[in-house]
Amino acid sequence: MFGLFKSDPTKKMRKELKQLQEKAMEMQRNGNIRDSSHISQQADELWNKIQALESQNK
Incomplete structure (x- = not known):
């Protein structure tokens, strides 16, 4: 119940990952x-x- 209001720390990172992959x-x-390979390395x-x-969260 208390985890309901806790924000996901990876949510912003996943959004950035998607943008890097598309770029x-x-x-x-x-x-x-x-x-392209340089950006892919950053995404990895x-x-x-x-x-x-x-x-760590599990």
Whole structure:
């Protein structure tokens, strides 16, 4: 019951992850592979942080 009002710390991170993945996809479609891989690497690092936070909360 008390967790009802607690905000999800990963919600903002998941939104940012989605934006990074979409940006990487657009760069790849436009032929900008180098920048696409850089953005994808940032997304992977963010995903690892999300997973670490979720494993701590369980």
